[in-house]
Amino acid sequence: MSDCEIPDEYVQERIQNVVVFMCNECGQGSANTAGVARMSYDAAIRIIRVQCTGQVGPIQIMEALDNGADAVACVGCCLGACHFFNGNVISMHRIKLMKKLFKELGYSDQFVNQYTSRAAEGETAVGDFEDIIDRLTTAILDKGTIKDGC
Amino acid sequence: MAVKEDKMEKSKTESGDFEEPRIGVFVCHCGHNIAGTVDVAKVANYAKELPNVVKAEHYMFMCSKPGVQMVKDSIRELGVNRTVVASCSKNQHGLTFAKAIAEEGINKHKHQQVNIREYCSWVHKKDEEKATAKALRLVEAGVNRARKLENVETRRVSTTKAALVIGGGIAGLRSAHDLAELGIPVFLVEKNSTIGGHMTQLNKTFPTLECPQCSISPLTNGVANHPLIELYTNAQIKSVEGSLGNFEVEIEIKPRFVKDNCTSCGECSLHCPVEVPSEWDKGMSMRNAIYKAYPQAIPATFVRDKKSCIECNTCINICPVQAIDFSMETETKTVKVGSIVVAVGYDEYDPTEIEPYHYGKEGYEDVITQLKLERMLSPTSLTNSEVLRPSDGKLPKSIVMIQCVGSRNDQVGNQYCTGVCCKFAIKNARIVKEMYPDTDVTICYIDIRTPGLNFEELYKSAQEVGVRFIRGRPSEIIKDPINGELKVIVEDTLSMTPLQLKADLVVLSAAMVPPEGIGPLGSKLKVLRSKEGFLKEFHIKMNPTLSSKGGIFLAGAIQGPKDISETVAHAGSAAALAAAPLVKGYIEKEMLVPVIDYDLCVNCGICKTICAPAAIDIDDNGRPSVNEIACRSCGMCMPSCPKMAIQLINFTEDQMHDEIIAVSGGGAVCE
Amino acid sequence: MDVKVFQFNGCNKCFNETVLLKQDAKYKVEFVSDPKNWKGEKVGISVITGYLLPNDLEHMERIKNNSNKVIAYGDCPATGGVFALANQKGHDVKPLATLIEGSNSVYGCLAEIEELKLAIDGRDVPILKSLCQVCSRKATCDYLEKINRQIEIEDSETCFNDLGFLCSGFIATECKEKCIDYNTPCRGCKPSIDRSGIRMLAMFGTLAGNIEIATEHSVKGATDKLGDDDDDLTNSLPDILGNFFRFTLPTSSLPKGRISSSGTLLEDVFIGRLIEEIPLITGLIGGAKSISFTLKFIKAYEEANQIEVSEQTKKYRNELLQLEKDLQDAIIKEDASKYKEITNKIRFIAGNMNLSNVFFGGFKSIIDPNDDFNNYKTHVFDVVDGTYKNGSIEYTINPAGIIKEIKINEELL
Secondary structure (H helix, E strand, C coil): CCCCCCCHHHHHHHCCCEEEEEECCHHHHHHHHHHHCCCCCCCCEEEEEECCHHHCCHHHHHHHHHCCCCEEEEEECCCCCCCCCCHHHHHHHHHHHHHHHHHHCCCCCCCEEEEECCCCCHHHHHHHHHHHHHHHHHHHHCCCCCCCCC | CCCCCCCCCCEECCCCCEECCCEEEEEECCCCCCCCCCCHHHHHHHHHCCCCEEEEEEECCCCCHHHHHHHHHHHHHHCCCEEEEEECCHHHHHHHHHHHHHHCCCCHHHEEEEECHHHHHCCCCCCHHHHHHHHHHHHHHHHHHHHCCCCCCEEEEECCCCEEEECCCHHHHHHHHHHHHCCCCEEEECCCCCCCHHHHHCCCECCCCECHHHHHHHHHHHHHHCCCEEEECCEEEEEEEEECCEEEEEEEECCCCECCCCCCCCHHHHHCCCEEECCCCCCCCEEECEECCCCCCCCCCCEECCCCCCCCCHHHHHCCCCCECCCCCCEEEEEEECEEEECCCCEECCHHHCHHHCCCCCCCCCEEEHHHHHHHHCCCCCCCCCCCCCCCCCCCCEEEEEEEECCCCCCCCCCCCCCCHHHHHHHHHHHHHHHCCCCEEEEEECCCCCCCCCHHHHHHHHHHCCCEEEECCCCEEEECCCCCCEEEEEEECCCCEEEEEECCEEEEEECEECCCCHHHHHHHHCCCECCCCCECCCECCCECCECCCCCEEECHHHHCCCCHHHHHHHHHHHHHHHHHHHHHCEEEEECCCEEECCCCCCCCCHHHHHCCCCCEEECCCCCEEECCCCCCCCCCHHHHCCCCCEEECCCCHHHHHHHHHHHCCCCCCCC | CEEEEEECECCCHHHHHHHHHHHCCCCEEEEECCHHHCCCCCEEEEEEECEECHHHHHHHHHHHHHEEEEEEECHHHHHCCHHHHHHHHCCCCECHHHCCCCCEEECECCECHHHHHHHHHCCCCCCCCEHHHHCCCECCCCCCCCCCCCCCCCCCCECCHHHCCCCCHHHEECCCCCHHHHCCCCCCCCECCCCHHHHHHHHHHHHHHHCCCCEEEECCCCEEEECCCCCHHHHHCCCHHHHHCCCCHHHCCCCCCCCCCCCCHHHHHHCCCEHHHHHHHHHHHCHHHHHHHHHHHHHHHHHHCCCCCCHHHHHHHHHHHHHHHHHHHHHHCCCHHHHHHHHHHHHHHHCCCCCCCEECCEECCCCCCCCCHHHCECCCCCCCCEEEEECCEEEEECCCCEEEEEEECCCCC
């Protein structure tokens, strides 16, 4: 990574594509609510609807990263409220291992994350999306994501 | 950037024949809602160029009658066999179009709804160019998904019109009664020798101070006499097989050693030489080896306790109707039911582990629990309803009640607040104070929680008759070394004064905890438990009476501590949910289930471990199979499998790959 | 059949094994240990062993253009192999299929000579069972309470995974080396599915579902999210790369690593690895010097930390060292039957050619059924940080047992 000051606009332009897997219950519910309330967020966020975040595995995450995604995130139900008991917790475990793996390879671990949201509160989805972009920015400026430096 | 493929991809239909996918794409303007931000014409034109798309249109309002007709016409006229509508959310209109294509003979799971409104146009209003670029990606992803969608059948399974209720306390009785009133035959299984549960042990119920035996008696009699309810007491569940709508349950019935022709005259008990403390009476009275738990017990048939019986045969000889038979054996009965209601209630927390309170230790017989106090106060008690010290039978001049014993505790017991103890402590304190105005009655509390109608009034009335309230959690109960008096050490945190309260009698308000035996029962039912040990409800807000497994419902305190009114309401809800598939006669389930490729499977068993509704069974050879009725289509089994051997229909790794590459922009990043 | 075996870079283990082709009269075998200077004549079948770097492309193309058939024998050319772990530090070990098209692959480390013969003959490999199906242990795959980096050897019935001792056997095909028979969990050298490392990671993430992970509060969304702090999960898997991607890093779909290199590729393979995995790794990449290499490593640690080594252990180890000398001799002479005889003797003591049975303090499984296993049974050892030196090998591990620095000053490979 270069040591010169990288302007924020460059970073914002660079972020084109963030894949967010949202679960059928709270995940997409909160995104829906955010839409109905006409909240605003970065157009780089693209949502893929899955049954439960427990359905998303490292294979899907790598497929997204290898095919153009700058960052990947999962958004599921709140801890203890998963409609399928512990899908969100299992997904967190898998993603934690992915993060460690990227650290071991010398990359930032901030471009893969798992969040929770509440279906009735659009702010939780928008807040999570903003956090994804913030962390992705950190990742680009810090140790880099998969797209940098190839 | 799209990865274009010129070859026409073929896709498998349910019958195994390969059909050529013919996709129809419809982009909705939704008035200005979408078209105001997204260039819908551009999106439709883009979609037209994608492989296997035979029709791509944009229209003002796809959900309107002409809009829906457009979709139907494409099927009829162009042989479209999969549809993509890019408009609002799946929750909003996904079903509209799915139904429409079903009416034209296409399986309704072959419709893919793409959300470019809530997920796109409404949230990127200031950025039309980016919103359109995003919409192109989302629609391409939708087309990729649609290309490989398979038929999913909706199966109708007929249900067995019968229900099992486990537990004969107030919750079980209410559920059983409500189910029977709907015309459903009920098997009611109770592990003790009588029904009625903890409610019958209480002296009075708050807030009206009614006699619980009187309140519950119409229900217990109603249940005992109901033509559709078969009652099994002294019985437990041995095994449960099957799933929602069709369970097979083995019930193990322990012998009473007394036949049904027992007239309940009581001669046997009168002449029985053995006397042991009564468990039902919490040791406040004695019972014989052959006994009836309490006078109003239902069933009224006596029961013999084999362990304490010395087999003198006196009762056999004295019984006027020869009802006693020591040779009776354990029976097993198998029943077929459609729904199961679990109503096994709670246990009172055992304060023995709180060492500073010395409960149960020699020399501390005057430290008792509230349930024991209830028994002491009740009409048939050994003390004749007087409150007496168990150690010497004298009237206590000072009574101290300690709240939150086993609740709200990080070190011992549980973290949760039981929510009922303040109410019953105040109730009992008021009753005792009114009986003995000269006795000091003190309640040591952390917070007083008496929400709901009539309870603040109860709290005030207790204060008015002179019950003292001290805010502090007692650290210890000590015994004066000289005169052997009990003293409760507590700091009054409001006045910041350390106190030593003299207590002739200490009553601990013990928590409500999950009942003994819930572990094995939960495993047999394959339902999940919460971290506190109660049975976990499906959703804490929206479905508190359904368990984690379809067809098994929760009634009463087994789902979490609650008082009698809450229990009755809860049990009624469980009964209504349990009745629905039985009254309808069938359940309809979409077979969105995983399929296992046995060539790849290595029989490791992880799919069974992770399946929350326990819908995957493993046979003796390690081979897994999916219970399609119990499956809830969550897909968690898929990434768990190391060999990709189990895949959820229409969410396979290959189908998800197609969606991912379209959404992430297509094209590999690094070689 | 005209067969030429080309050894590129690496330990020569598979190259040495191909001497066994001489025992079969139908193969006319020639061994080319320096492909760079190979002239380029017409060949029937070219067998490639050893790992490949980008600057091997021109030599590889010359071979391909002159051959009717090219077979990658062993994980190094097939999937990248153990040396590809250096890709974590920016090296670029490449599998054969990324350099040329149309080659066949025989997987394994050490790959099986019988499978190579089938590939040479053009016959299909018969459908093989999964490793779990031939393992003596039975899995329940219940949620794990704890992940254990080392376990005491107790029984041969409980699956390693049920003991928290992670084994990648689920994605492995049945093999000859059978590390699992010597109380060594499989690390997936013969994968039966693509992206096997990622899939095993997904499976273990699932099994670890009850182990505590860090969560944090997401300020912007006012909800909980996955936390970045080290937790029980990450602390119990300090080297995910080395354990799950030991053989398949270039084909795993992971990007190339960016950790700074120590200088040489060989040393880069070791940095970041765990002390208790070292004997197996040195066994895998030592080739005909693997025994002395492994024992040097082990002895440095044993002596510094006073790990007891019994007389019986020393006796077996010396036998192995002698066998190594004999093996080197047989290889120089290209004596196939002697090679087979000696490797069988090595396998008797060390379990397999990967030396799975060799460990700190003794051996992991019983060698001769008449032995008293307690005389040389290994035990769980304490991980002590420090620098360890033995002759031409010097390495430093941190308190978690991860190799931080290493110097291998010998003409090893």
